[in-house]
Amino acid sequence: MKKTILYAAFLLAMAGTSLTSCEDMFGGFLDKQPSNELTEEQVFSEWKTTMQFHFDTYNFLRHGACRINNSWMDAATDLAETSYASGGVRTSFNIGNYYASSAAAELVDTWEHYYRGIRKCNMIIERIDNVPKATDDSQEKYETDKKNYKAEAHFLRAYFYWEMFLRYGPVPIVKEVLDPDGDLLSNYTTRPTLKEFVVDFVLEELKQCEAGLMDKETSTNAGNQGRINQPMARALYARIMLYMASDRFNQASGITWSQAATAAKGFIDTYGSLYGLYTTDTDASTRYVNAILKNAHDGKNNEVIFWRNDVKVGFGAIYNDTPVGEGGNGGLCPSQNLVDMYDMANGTSPFTGYDDTGAPLYSIANAPTINAASGYKDTDPYAGRDPRLKATVLYNGSKWGNGTINVLSGQRDNPVGNANATPTGYYVRKYIPENILDDNHTGTNYRNWIIIRYAEILLNYAEALNESGEGTREEVLNILQPIRDRAGMTAKLINRTDLQTKEERRNFIRKERTVELAFEDHRAWDVRRWNVAEEALSRSIYGMNITQSNGSLVYTRKISQKRVFTEKMYLYPIPEGEVWKTSIDNNPGWN
Numbered sequence: 001m002k003k004t005i006l007y008a009a010f011l012l013a014m015a016g017t018s019l020t021s022c023e024d025m026f027g028g029f030l031d032k033q034p035s036n037e038l039t040e041e042q043v044f045s046e047w048k049t050t051m052q053f054h055f056d057t058y059n060f061l062r063h064g065a066c067r068i069n070n071s072w073m074d075a076a077t078d079l080a081e082t083s084y085a086s087g088g089v090r091t092s093f094n095i096g097n098y099y100a101s102s103a104a105a106e107l108v109d110t111w112e113h114y115y116r117g118i119r120k121c122n123m124i125i126e127r128i129d130n131v132p133k134a135t136d137d138s139q140e141k142y143e144t145d146k147k148n149y150k151a152e153a154h155f156l157r158a159y160f161y162w163e164m165f166l167r168y169g170p171v172p173i174v175k176e177v178l179d180p181d182g183d184l185l186s187n188y189t190t191r192p193t194l195k196e197f198v199v200d201f202v203l204e205e206l207k208q209c210e211a212g213l214m215d216k217e218t219s220t221n222a223g224n225q226g227r228i229n230q231p232m233a234r235a236l237y238a239r240i241m242l243y244m245a246s247d248r249f250n251q252a253s254g255i256t257w258s259q260a261a262t263a264a265k266g267f268i269d270t271y272g273s274l275y276g277l278y279t280t281d282t283d284a285s286t287r288y289v290n291a292i293l294k295n296a297h298d299g300k301n302n303e304v305i306f307w308r309n310d311v312k313v314g315f316g317a318i319y320n321d322t323p324v325g326e327g328g329n330g331g332l333c334p335s336q337n338l339v340d341m342y343d344m345a346n347g348t349s350p351f352t353g354y355d356d357t358g359a360p361l362y363s364i365a366n367a368p369t370i371n372a373a374s375g376y377k378d379t380d381p382y383a384g385r386d387p388r389l390k391a392t393v394l395y396n397g398s399k400w401g402n403g404t405i406n407v408l409s410g411q412r413d414n415p416v417g418n419a420n421a422t423p424t425g426y427y428v429r430k431y432i433p434e435n436i437l438d439d440n441h442t443g444t445n446y447r448n449w450i451i452i453r454y455a456e457i458l459l460n461y462a463e464a465l466n467e468s469g470e471g472t473r474e475e476v477l478n479i480l481q482p483i484r485d486r487a488g489m490t491a492k493l494i495n496r497t498d499l500q501t502k503e504e505r506r507n508f509i510r511k512e513r514t515v516e517l518a519f520e521d522h523r524a525w526d527v528r529r530w531n532v533a534e535e536a537l538s539r540s541i542y543g544m545n546i547t548q549s550n551g552s553l554v555y556t557r558k559i560s561q562k563r564v565f566t567e568k569m570y571l572y573p574i575p576e577g578e579v580w581k582t583s584i585d586n587n588p589g590w591n
Contacts, residue, residue, distance in 0.1 A: 044127045047134040047142075054124050054149050057156055058226070060117030061308040063449040064521045065431055068092075068106045070320050072332050077523040078359065079338045079514070080428070081541050081561050083330030084320075084420045096564035098573055098590075108575045110167055114160040115174070115185075121157035122177045125150055151212030152228045155236075158205035161197070162240060166525050167572045169587060170197035189584045194252040198244060206237040216274050225297040225309070231271040232306040235452045238263040242460045245467070246529035248570075257468035264461035275454045277486045278303040284488025285387040291455075291486075292520075293433055295448045306452040313433075315441040323394060323427040325412035326401040326437060330420035332428040332519070334393045336542035336557060339426065340368055341515050342386040347484070347491025349498065350376030350385075357527055357536040358510030366542065367557055381544075381555055387488045392518055394427040396546050396553070401437040408546055423560045424543035430519050450520060455483055459513045466505050476505055483516055528570050537565035 043049045066072060069088025074080050076093035085091075092103035100107070128150055133142040164171050172188035173196075192201075210233040219229035241263035244255035278291035278301050294301040295309065315322075322328020340360045343349050351360040351368035360368035370376055375384055382395050390398070398405040406412040407425050414421045433445035462479040465471035477493040484493065499505050510530065514523060527536040543560035546553055568589025579586050 040123070040127075044123075044131050047131055047137070050124075050128060050131045051145075051149070053120070054128075054153065057117060057120045057124070057153070058308075060113065060120075060156070060160065061449075061451070062113075063308055063310060065317075065447070065449065066320055066331075069102050069104075070331075072519065073106070073521050073524050074519050075332055076537075077527070078335060078357075078536050078539055078541065078563075079518055079523050080332050080334050081424055081543075083333050083422055087331075094561065094563055096566065096569065098569065099576070107572055110164070110572075111575050111578060114164050117160045118157050118174060119178060121153040121160070122175060124153040125157075125175075126177055128153075147212045148214055148227075151209040154205050154209035155213065155228045155233055158202045158209070159236060162202050162236070165198060165202070166528075168574055169571050170194055171574075172584070173197065173201055185578065185582050185584070189582045191585055194249060195254060198240065198249075199253055199255065203237060203240060203244075206233050206240070209233055210237075216271070220297065226307070228306075231267070231274065232452070234267045234271060235305045235457060238267050238457065238460055239452065242464055243525075243529050245464060247531040248529050257464050258470055261461060261464035261468050261470065264457055264464055267457055268461065275302050275305060275457075277454055277458075277482055279486055284486070285391045288388050288391040288487055289430075291453070292431060292450065293445070293447070295446050298446065303454045304448070304450055305454060305457075306450075308449045308451065310447050310449065312444040313436070313447050314444050315436055317447065318432050318436055321428055321432055322437075323400065323405060323413045324415065324418050324421050325403060325406065327441065330422055330427070333422040333424045334426040334428055334518075335424050335560070336426075336544050337539070338514070338518060339381075339389065339393060339395070339544075340542075341511050342389040343489065344374045344376060345384050345386060345489060346375060347489050347493070347496070348374040350374045353498070353504075354507040354511045355535075356507055356510070356530065357532045358507060358512075358514045359536070359539075366540075366559065378555060379552075386515065388515055390429075392428070392430040392515075394429045396425065396544075398429070400429070401434060408548060422543075424541065425546060426544070428519065455516055456522075458483055459509070459516065463506075463509050463513070466502060466509060469502065473500070473505070476509075480509070480512060483512070533570055534565055534567060537569075538563055 038049060043053050064073065068076075069086070071082040071087035071089045072080065073089070075082045075087065076089040082090050086102070088100075088103040088106065092098065092100035092107060098107055128146055133139065137145075161171070161173070170192045172185055172190065173192060174185070174188055178185070210230050213233055214224065214227060214229045216229050216231055218224060219227050241255060241260040243249060244253035245257045245260035250256070278294065279287055280300075281287045281290055290299070291301065291303050293299075296302070296304040296307060318328070320329045321331030324330050337359055340351065341358065349371055352371050353361045355361050362368050370378070377383070382389065382397070394400050394405045396405055396407050403412060405427065407414045407422060410416050413427070431447065433447060436443040436445050458479055462476050465479065466476045474494050477499065481493055484490070493499065499508055510526070513526065517523075527533040540559045541561040541563060543558050545556045545558045547556070548554065566589075568587070571587040573590035574584060574586050578584060
């Protein structure tokens with residue numbers, strides 16, 4: 001095989017990790033890349049180079065912050081808007097242009113990115129059994145490492161295919177090593193059914209690989225942090241089962257809500273003692289902040305199950321999402337739509353109900369109807385709210401960095417003439433380590449990207465149990481209670497009078513899921529699996545305009561951005577180049 005094969009894979013991997021080094025990103029086990037001058041035969045003739053080649057595959061795990069031309073996937077949903085005009089989602093998703101070059105990293109490059117990662121997995125699976133043992137390794141270590149590496153390759157292949165499914169639907173399943181100097185997918189133009197792709201292949205891969213992976217304890221040893229372990233496989237399996245039981249997929253998959261509930265409960269029963277919600281800090285808002293920012297090894301965060309490590313980063317890494325008053329570029333600006341989803345700290349809803357997207361029910365005046373018993377006031381809308389709001393969103397009056405957020409016209413974070421100032425009246429706090437702003441923005445901090453954490457497992461279980469009808473009202477709500485308790489909202493959900501029916505609980509769970517997992521790359525896929533994407537993603541993005549009158553602040557809702565979403569946008573179009581080369585069937589509406 002030609003040298004260019006490994007060279008291309010190496011370059012692509014490095015292009016996706018410009019802010020990281022392999023050593024820091026994966027706890028030291030990626031301390032060297034294989035030489036890009038090696039042929040395939042040379043790589044697989046020696047254990048050391050095979051090991052390096054395998055660990056390089058982890059570079060195909062993506063970091064979600066600013067992934068789409070300096071914008072986030074959640075800015076393509078009703079949760080946020082990108083402030084600056086060059087943000088990839090503004091010129092693609094938000095206007096319905098799914099062929100926009102500005103979002104190529106998400107809409108076009110995803111196809112090649114993951115197929116390259118899959119090819120590396122296939123090479124390990126096909127070749128590793130014949131790689132000779134390193135002379136300084138024992139036979140036991142050699143056999144254990146082979147078993148682990150092969151299982152990790154199966155897991156990563158399943159995960160890469162799953163990420164492709166979310167975007168393109170079932171794609172050709174390639175298990176052999178294709179020649180990149182040939183026509184690649186020319187012999188793989190038949191698209192499998194959903195059941196063949198997800199149920200018979202991806203889920204089976206995850207079930208079969210689990211036993212060969214490291215246990216959690218071994219994966220926490222020095223040099224192993226970040227490697228795939230057994231709980232990761234079970235957690236991803238539970239997530240996919242939830243998706244397959246959801247409205248959009250259950251008829252084709254044959255997966256029931258009862259089976260999805262069993263999968264989530266299986267993780268809790270088998271691995272729940274090894275994980276839990278992060279509750280180390282005293283302050284409720286700080287607990288939630290650190291559940292995201294503290295990593296699984298140095299930060300001792302046992303909530304994180306599956307993640308992509310990152311190096312310690314400085315101001316340059318958060319510049320695009322730092323408020324303009326702090327010297328940043330504005331960036332990911334949460335919407336009023338999201339802010340309205342947060343309950344009151346006393347455990348009640350500020351508004352009278354939620355729709356099937358999890359959002360509050362809006363009146364004709366583009367505002368939700370207030371629940372008078374909650375204590376919410378339009379004249380002081382951030383007072384007494386769920387502490388997760390403070391931990392996720394920077395709103396007017398928030399203490400942040402070297403000052404206080406002020407979005408009144410002409411003030412610190414909304415200066416006249418600054419095109420990057422927030423269009424919604426908000427800036428993002430979640431995933432932005434504040435201590436980087438210390439000492440004139442010279443601080444550093446880890447910013448790992450979480451793929452699955454324990455809170456999601458609980459949310460998955462509650463949703464599946466509620467939809468199956470097999471759990472009582474109390475059982476379903478009690479699964480959610482620890483998530484609320486961690487956030488400082490200790491009022492018992494079972495005492496609420498507005499969560500009596502299955503439908504009421506469904507909409508509440510969708511709301512709670514959106515709030516808890518905001519900006520973790522869930523919303524775009526959740527509204528699709530619930531079959532409510534047209535409703536959620538075509539609605540206007542609301543913001544808050546704040547003015548001063550007679551010494552008091554006046555809060556006025558506004559439409560910040562109009563959005564476009566039609567049925568065909570449930571899936572991305574297959575990249576035009578692939579369609580032209582192979583004549584593969586494109587997704588509905590994109591021909």
